[in-house]
Amino acid sequence: MGTGDIEDPPSAGATGSPVTRSRSRRRRSPNAAPQFQPSSYQASVGENRPAGTPVTRVTAVDPDEGEAGQLRYAMAALFDSRSDALFAMDPVTGAVTTAAPLDRESKSTHVFRVTAADHGTATATVRIAVEDDNDNAPQFSEKRYVAQVPEDVAPNSAVLRVTATDRDKGSNALVHYSIVSGNTRGHFYIDAQTGALDVVSPLDYEVSKEFTLRIRAQDGGRPPLSNISGLVTVQVLDVNDNAPIFVSTPFQATVLENVPVGYSVIHVQAIDADSGDNGRLIYTLLETGAGFPFAINNSTGWIMVASELDREAVDFYSFGVEAQDQGNPPMASSASVSVTVLDVNDNSPEFTQREYSARLNEDAAVGTSVLTVSAIDRDMEAVGGPSTPFAFPPPATALECLGGSSNPVLGGFRTL
Numbered sequence: 001m002g003t004g005d006i007e008d009p010p011s012a013g014a015t016g017s018p019v020t021r022s023r024s025r026r027r028r029s030p031n032a033a034p035q036f037q038p039s040s041y042q043a044s045v046g047e048n049r050p051a052g053t054p055v056t057r058v059t060a061v062d063p064d065e066g067e068a069g070q071l072r073y074a075m076a077a078l079f080d081s082r083s084d085a086l087f088a089m090d091p092v093t094g095a096v097t098t099a100a101p102l103d104r105e106s107k108s109t110h111v112f113r114v115t116a117a118d119h120g121t122a123t124a125t126v127r128i129a130v131e132d133d134n135d136n137a138p139q140f141s142e143k144r145y146v147a148q149v150p151e152d153v154a155p156n157s158a159v160l161r162v163t164a165t166d167r168d169k170g171s172n173a174l175v176h177y178s179i180v181s182g183n184t185r186g187h188f189y190i191d192a193q194t195g196a197l198d199v200v201s202p203l204d205y206e207v208s209k210e211f212t213l214r215i216r217a218q219d220g221g222r223p224p225l226s227n228i229s230g231l232v233t234v235q236v237l238d239v240n241d242n243a244p245i246f247v248s249t250p251f252q253a254t255v256l257e258n259v260p261v262g263y264s265v266i267h268v269q270a271i272d273a274d275s276g277d278n279g280r281l282i283y284t285l286l287e288t289g290a291g292f293p294f295a296i297n298n299s300t301g302w303i304m305v306a307s308e309l310d311r312e313a314v315d316f317y318s319f320g321v322e323a324q325d326q327g328n329p330p331m332a333s334s335a336s337v338s339v340t341v342l343d344v345n346d347n348s349p350e351f352t353q354r355e356y357s358a359r360l361n362e363d364a365a366v367g368t369s370v371l372t373v374s375a376i377d378r379d380m381e382a383v384g385g386p387s388t389p390f391a392f393p394p395p396a397t398a399l400e401c402l403g404g405s406s407n408p409v410l411g412g413f414r415t416l
């Protein structure tokens with residue numbers, strides 16, 4: 001390299017003086033085009049590096065003696081013009097550097113045609129691979145995953161699968177899943193590799209109707225990036241797994257025999273822990289024949305008088321009541337009900353004979369028994385039955401009436 005080299009670059013860089021160059025080359029040796037060695041380059045550089053980061057250097061050899069320094073390098077994107085703004089080439093040294101931070105996830109490979117120009121032009125290709133940085137966290141495929149699971153689902157049944165993708169590469173994009181919160185009773189398990197969510201212990205709609213699980217997706221970068229925005233809502237569906245249960249059994253009631261038809265005697269009630277039709281109860285009476293004097297409101301469980309009662313005919317009823325839910329299949333329970341019919345004074349005493357007659361000597365002594373009459377009262381003593389004394393309606397007569405207290409009542413008469 002002499003002073004001539006220092007003077008030469010302007011003419012080499014400009015296209016305006018080909019004559020001068022030709023003349024000087026001819027003077028030295030036969031012209032030959034430069035050649036790249038090698039003719040193709042592979043390089044790599046990390047993403048996110050600052051502008052000016054060295055990538056590679058290309059070199060062409062100019063057989064023309066002493067003029068290597070006059071080669072001018074240039075590069076142009078081969079397939080995608082976006083590459084041009086991201087790399088720079090030193091026209092003198094052939095050094096390739098970044099011109100801006102790179103993003104592997106937008107473009108992972110850049111290919112250039114490079115040229116070295118002197119009296120001729122050499123070309124080569126440079127393929128630059130962008131190395132991955134772990135600069136992307138995994139992203140879930142859904143904002144919220146929703147699944148519905150019947151409460152009687154078998155353990156280890158699949159619920160759903162969450163998926164998160166990571167735009168990075170290799171282990172930087174390898175996603176592992178875990179449950180962050182919401183799995184309070186440990187009903188759920190997530191496969192760390194696949195994101196498959198399973199039920200692992202029995203659910204009970206009557207205890208928990210819904211679960212909201214927060215899922216973490218974490219990549220395998222160093223350091224790892226994670227995303228805990230994954231939400232899974234598991235809605236538990238009711239199954240008819242509870243039979244109705246009667247409360248405060250056995251049911252016992254009393255009712256006056258003269259209450260009107262429609263009178264409410266007793267309320268029987270069962271509870272069912274299920275929901276909807278699975279807990280909607282229909283009540284029916286059991287062991288009742290035609291003419292049975294009680295009926296039940298199917299939906300409320302109120303037992304009412306359905307026809308007139310008569311304690312003197314039947315004073316005690318014992319029967320069953322059933323509550324059946326409307327699930328599929330339905331479940332039912334039964335209980336016993338007893339009703340005691342209470343007396344009211346609804347019967348008059350009745351003489352056993354319509355007419356009595358007796359013969360009595362006119363000189364009968366005072367106190368002589370004359371006649372015994374008898375009457376029957378079908379009511380109970382407490383409400384005005386047989387204790388009622390016999391008496392003559394006024395005016396008074398010469399006979400005294402002796403009351404009785406058993407049924408039939410015997411009444412005696414004697415002279416006064």
Ligand SMILES: [Ca+2]
Pocket residue numbers: 047104105132133134135136167168169
């Ligand atoms: Ca990346």
Ligand SMILES: [Ca+2]
Pocket residue numbers: 134135136137138166167168172173219221225
């Ligand atoms: Ca990543």
Ligand SMILES: [Ca+2]
Pocket residue numbers: 240241242243244272273274278279325327331
């Ligand atoms: Ca039920």
Ligand SMILES: [Ca+2]
Pocket residue numbers: 151205206238239240241242273274275278
């Ligand atoms: Ca249930």
